[in-house]
Amino acid sequence: MMxxxxxxxxxxxxxSATAQSITIAAPTDGSTVxxxxxxxxxxxxxxxxxxxxxxxxxxGLLNCGKSCAGIDPSQRFGEILFxxxxxxxQQPSGPDHIDFYQNFTVTxxxxxxxxxxxxxxxxxxxxxxxxxPNLETKNITLNFAAST
Numbered sequence: 001m002m003x004x005x006x007x008x009x010x011x012x013x014x015x016s017a018t019a020q021s022i023t024i025a026a027p028t029d030g031s032t033v034x035x036x037x038x039x040x041x042x043x044x045x046x047x048x049x050x051x052x053x054x055x056x057x058x059x060g061l062l063n064c065g066k067s068c069a070g071i072d073p074s075q076r077f078g079e080i081l082f083x084x085x086x087x088x089x090q091q092p093s094g095p096d097h098i099d100f101y102q103n104f105t106v107t108x109x110x111x112x113x114x115x116x117x118x119x120x121x122x123x124x125x126x127x128x129x130x131x132x133p134n135l136e137t138k139n140i141t142l143n144f145a146a147s148t
Contacts, residue, residue, distance in 0.1 A: 020045060020052050021136060022123045025101065029140040036110040043121060044101045045088060053126040058083040059106055060120040064141070073120035073137040081106035086123065117142045 026042035033039055041059055062078025064071060088100035120139045127134050 020048055020050070020125055020127050020134060022057075022121065022138060024119065024121055024138055024140050026103075027119070027140070027142065030143065031140075032143045032145045033108050034145045035108050035112045038105055038107045041082075041104045041106055041119065041121070042101055043086065043088070043104070043123070044099045045123075046099055047090070050128060051131070052128075053131065054086045054088065055124045055126060056084060057086040057104075057124070058122040059104060060122075061108065061112065061142075062118040062120060063112060064116045064118055066115055068116045068118045068139075068141040071118040071139060073118065073122070073139040077120050077122065077137075078118065079109060079112075086125075112144075115144055117144065 022043050022045045024041065025044040027033070027039055043057055045054075058077070058080060059082040060073070060078040060080050062068075062071065062073075062076055082104050086102060088102040091099060091101045118139045119142050120137060122135065122137050124133070124135050126132070
């Protein structure tokens with residue numbers, strides 16, 4: 001009986017954490033950027049029923065060389081482009097659906113070389129009535145155009 005309750009509590013925590021998960025809404029995976037260019041990184045999270053308190057995000061860029069396949073941003077994060085508070089605001093995103101978004105403008109370093117880079121986001125928030133700390137990482141691949 002006690003083991004069943006523990007497993008149920010663990011499942012509820014896992015579902016709550018998944019419901020609080022962010023996405024990198026922009027730029028899109030596979031976008032082409034130029035060194036020295038300012039880009040907008042749009043970090044979104046869905047509206048949820050469980051309580052949460054947003055704390056912070058960090059945005060990093062990792063040079064992958066020819067391929068970013070298999071990059072794990074929790075192990076290699078790259079050059080930090082932003083680290084600070086995350087306070088998304090509600091924005092309608094479609095019929096009867098509201099997400100929370102915050103935009104960050106970051107500049108791709110002029111010295112950054114390579115044909116691909118992994119844009120990495122680390123997100124920290126507090127979830128539930130307890131609350132419990134939650135840290136997640138997400139990433140997309142960016143392609144580099146020739147500098148102008």
